[in-house]
Amino acid sequence: MQDTTRANRTSRIAGFHKKTPRERLDLVAAFADLSESEVAHLAEFGNLAPDLADRLIENVVGTMNVPVGIATNMRIDGEDVLIPMATEESSVVAAVCNAARQVYEDGFTTSVSGNLMIAQVQAVGVSDPHAARLRILEQREVLRALCDACDPVLVRLGGGLRDVEVRVLDSLSGPMVVTHLIVDTRDAMGANAVNTMAEAVAPHIAGWSGGRVYLRILSNLADRRLARAHAVWRTDAIGGPEVRDGIISAYHLAEADPYRAATHNKGIMNGIDAVVLATGNDTRAIEAGAHAYAARSGRYTSLTRYEVTASGDLSASIELPLAVGLVGGATKLHPTAQACLKILGATTAERLARIIAAVGLAQNFSALKALATTGIQKGHMALHAQNIAMMAGAVGEEIEAVARVLVEGHRVRLDVAQEVLAGIRRG
Ligand SMILES: CC(C)(COP(=O)([O-])OP(=O)([O-])OC[C@H]1O[C@@H](n2cnc3c(N)ncnc32)[C@H](O)[C@@H]1OP(=O)([O-])[O-])[C@@H](O)C(=O)NCCC(=O)NCCSC(=O)C[C@@](C)(O)CC(=O)[O-]
Numbered sequence: 001m002q003d004t005t006r007a008n009r010t011s012r013i014a015g016f017h018k019k020t021p022r023e024r025l026d027l028v029a030a031f032a033d034l035s036e037s038e039v040a041h042l043a044e045f046g047n048l049a050p051d052l053a054d055r056l057i058e059n060v061v062g063t064m065n066v067p068v069g070i071a072t073n074m075r076i077d078g079e080d081v082l083i084p085m086a087t088e089e090s091s092v093v094a095a096v097c098n099a100a101r102q103v104y105e106d107g108f109t110t111s112v113s114g115n116l117m118i119a120q121v122q123a124v125g126v127s128d129p130h131a132a133r134l135r136i137l138e139q140r141e142v143l144r145a146l147c148d149a150c151d152p153v154l155v156r157l158g159g160g161l162r163d164v165e166v167r168v169l170d171s172l173s174g175p176m177v178v179t180h181l182i183v184d185t186r187d188a189m190g191a192n193a194v195n196t197m198a199e200a201v202a203p204h205i206a207g208w209s210g211g212r213v214y215l216r217i218l219s220n221l222a223d224r225r226l227a228r229a230h231a232v233w234r235t236d237a238i239g240g241p242e243v244r245d246g247i248i249s250a251y252h253l254a255e256a257d258p259y260r261a262a263t264h265n266k267g268i269m270n271g272i273d274a275v276v277l278a279t280g281n282d283t284r285a286i287e288a289g290a291h292a293y294a295a296r297s298g299r300y301t302s303l304t305r306y307e308v309t310a311s312g313d314l315s316a317s318i319e320l321p322l323a324v325g326l327v328g329g330a331t332k333l334h335p336t337a338q339a340c341l342k343i344l345g346a347t348t349a350e351r352l353a354r355i356i357a358a359v360g361l362a363q364n365f366s367a368l369k370a371l372a373t374t375g376i377q378k379g380h381m382a383l384h385a386q387n388i389a390m391m392a393g394a395v396g397e398e399i400e401a402v403a404r405v406l407v408e409g410h411r412v413r414l415d416v417a418q419e420v421l422a423g424i425r426r427g
């Protein structure tokens with residue numbers, strides 16, 4: 001139902017963007033009847049300076065703090081790594097620790113396919129699209145010079161245009177000629193870098209194709225920038241063949257059924273997004289790439305695979321696009337991201353992508369193991385019980401006390417938490 005007390009308030013606020021965060025907050029507080037304590041809470045910027053926050057995005061009034069937890073026990077390519085994870089969801093960090101603990105001696109092995117990003121340039125209204133494709137391909141060296149001139153810093157660092165592909169697509173409005181600029185973006189995620197290149201070559205592509213150029217933008221299906229991780233969980237370390245087979249059966253369902261694959265992949269992204277966010281990278285770009293890759297065959301399916309090794313152990317692998325960077329976006333500017341990158345010890349974008357792939361695999365293993373054995377609620381809800389206790393109003397020592405009763409009684413519910421809390425307070 002509409003809040004009638006708000007009916008006459010206007011969201012048309014000219015020049016809102018020119019005000020300071022505090023001035024904006026006062027306007028918002030008046031609009032939304034925020035209490036003094038709500039205003040004071042929003043005005044508390046925590047460990048992100050208001051000036052920096054106000055430059056990272058627009059119309060800033062505050063920050064949304066998410067906890068950063070550390071996943072332990074991860075050994076990746078023979079090196080022990082502590083993993084900072086930014087997430088609001090309980091049991092996500094514990095799940096990575098738990099999976100990694102069960103494979104600690106052997107650890108995870110990772111690789112990448114490269115650091116190549118794709119930018120697309122769309123030409124329409126081309127009368128001879130197939131010949132236009134060849135005319136553009138003939139200009140490969142001209143395209144290289146145009147692209148590399150956009151970013152001498154990147155070229156100096158060993159990056160720049162690597163290849164050109166041209167596709168003729170059938171579309172609802174007839175054939176389109178789509179040029180792909182394939183660019184090594186080194187330690188940058190590379191969106192801005194390749195978008196600049198796509199815009200620079202667009203007039204030339206219009207000329208060579210004889211068509212009109214509309215879109216000039218990167219593709220988030222970064223399938224030239226795949227990160228891969230695999231690990232072998234010994235069957236006796238994970239509870240025996242029944243557990244192993246339950247995990248494989250869970251994978252088979254995700255492989256066969258998009259309804260399950262969506263949840264299976266959501267679990268993988270629990271881990272991946274948490275490291276992407278902790279390092280100041282773009283979670284939406286990673287999500288878009290992951291799900292597009294999961295649907296690349298035309299059928300949406302699992303990002304991981306599980307098999308049995310010759311010796312009867314559980315072999316698990318993951319492969320997905322991971323366009324993450326160490327420079328660009330918020331990675332270099334956000335002090336928390338910088339500290340998290342230091343904790344990870346990742347000195348190249350490639351290493352960061354490899355670590356993130358391993359985290360995605362660990363996350364998936366734990367979720368499948370829980371699902372195939374005790375069920376997700378036992379571990380997840382046990383940790384979530386503290387949140388429920390706080391929602392019921394528990395503070396300090398009450399939180400642990402209420403959570404314990406909820407878990408022991410297998411009733412992790414708000415109404416039960418309220419009852420238990422009232423009981424504790426009555427003595
Ligand atoms: C929750 C656990 C880990 C309990 O697991 P457990 O075996 O009951 O725990 P434990 O007390 O025996 O401890 C085992 C290890 O787990 C870790 N661990 C244990 N507790 C903690 C903690 N508090 N904080 C940090 N780490 C913890 C820690 O490494 C510990 O080893 P230790 O350090 O003691 O040598 C397990 O049940 C689990 O891994 N569950 C999976 C949880 C999960 O996947 N959560 C994601 C949210 S649910 C979801 O969104 C996705 C989903 C499930 O739908 C995806 C899908 O369907 O595929």
Ligand SMILES: NC(=O)C1=CN([C@@H]2O[C@H](COP(=O)(O)OP(=O)(O)OC[C@H]3O[C@@H](n4cnc5c(N)ncnc54)[C@H](OP(=O)(O)O)[C@@H]3O)[C@@H](O)[C@H]2O)C=CC1
Pocket residue numbers: 151152153154157159185186187188189190191192193194195218220282285325327328329330
């Ligand atoms: N669809 C999408 O995913 C889109 C995403 N974005 C956003 O784009 C941002 C990422 O773009 P990105 O191009 O990475 O960021 P930046 O343009 O901020 O940074 C990349 C630039 O940093 C310089 N640089 C310095 N050191 C290095 C190094 N070691 N390796 C590579 N480059 C280096 C390069 O040259 P120079 O110094 O000359 O700049 C390079 O072009 C993110 O914020 C993302 O959210 C934007 C549009 C669309």
